[in-house]
Amino acid sequence: xxxxxxxxxxxxxxxxxxxxxxxxxxxxxxxxxxxxxxxxxxxxxxxxxxxxxxxxxxxxxxxxxxxxxxxxxxxxxxxxxxxxxxxxxxxxxxxxxxxxxxxxxxxxxxxxxxxx
Amino acid sequence: xxxxxxxxxxxxxxxxxxxxxxxxxxxxxxxxxxxxxxxxxxxxxxxxxxxxxxxxxxxxxxxxxxxxxxxxxxxxxxxxxxxxxxxxxxxxxxxxxxxxxxxxxxxxxxxxxx
Numbered sequence: 400x401x402x403x404x405x406x407x408x409x410x411x412x413x414x415x416x417x418x419x420x421x422x423x424x425x426x427x428x429x430x431x432x433x434x435x436x437x438x439x440x441x442x443x444x445x446x447x448x449x450x451x452x453x454x455x456x457x458x459x460x461x462x463x464x465x466x467x468x469x470x471x472x473x474x475x476x477x478x479x480x481x482x483x484x485x486x487x488x489x490x491x492x493x494x495x496x497x498x499x500x501x502x503x504x505x506x507x508x509x510x511x512x513x514x515x
Numbered sequence: 516x517x518x519x520x521x522x523x524x525x526x527x528x529x530x531x532x533x534x535x536x537x538x539x540x541x542x543x544x545x546x547x548x549x550x551x552x553x554x555x556x557x558x559x560x561x562x563x564x565x566x567x568x569x570x571x572x573x574x575x576x577x578x579x580x581x582x583x584x585x586x587x588x589x590x591x592x593x594x595x596x597x598x599x600x601x602x603x604x605x606x607x608x609x610x611x612x613x614x615x616x617x618x619x620x621x622x623x624x625x626x627x628x629x
Contacts, residue, residue, distance in 0.1 A: 441619035506558030
């Protein structure tokens with residue numbers, strides 16, 4: 400059971416380039432999330448999804464896009480990379496079943512992105 | 516979701532109990548208290564959560580005051596591997612809107628000292 404898997408672990412982008420951060424989970428969780436964490440700060444929610452085909456903005460969505468075509472995958476897209484997007488990105492998933500709504504969220508190991 | 520306040524840092528001697536406080540004075544009746552931790556460069560890890568009763572699991576104990584305005588996470592015998600940032604989060608049990616958001620603050624950086 401792999402849990403939440405993020406790829407790549409590290410990436411350097413030039414300003415204006417685009418890339419997709421991949422996130423997949425094998426726990427059949429409905430809820431999935433993307434967070435970013437700047438140095439010395441807490442996590443800020445970028446986007447979340449409560450199921451395939453449904454996504455919604457979090458606290459800091461500007462500059463990002465997401466899609467949720469399957470339950471397992473929740474990719475995060477950066478279209479025009481900017482230095483302000485240099486951060487560590489974490490994907491998380493959680494059961495969306497009503498009886499599980501008070502249970503834990505599982506996090507991936509993060510993607511460290513640098514935009515130069 | 517209710518806002519939480521935690522001290523920015525704490526030290527604890529190895530083998531002693533680590534007591535991490537959290538204030539959540541605006542907590543509502545249906546909001547749970549969750550604790551996560553983040554070891555350097557890793558993703559956050561769930562520790563424990565509770566509503567109003569004290570809770571214990573293999574990792575830690577959670578003590579919630581009777582008025583629920585504050586709580587304490589207790590690591591009974593801290594080890595060097597417990598050095599991490601600990602986040603206290605308060606959120607509703609079920610929003611009814613299908614959304615679930617974990618709002619992380621800056622947390623408490625716990626340093627376990629040999």
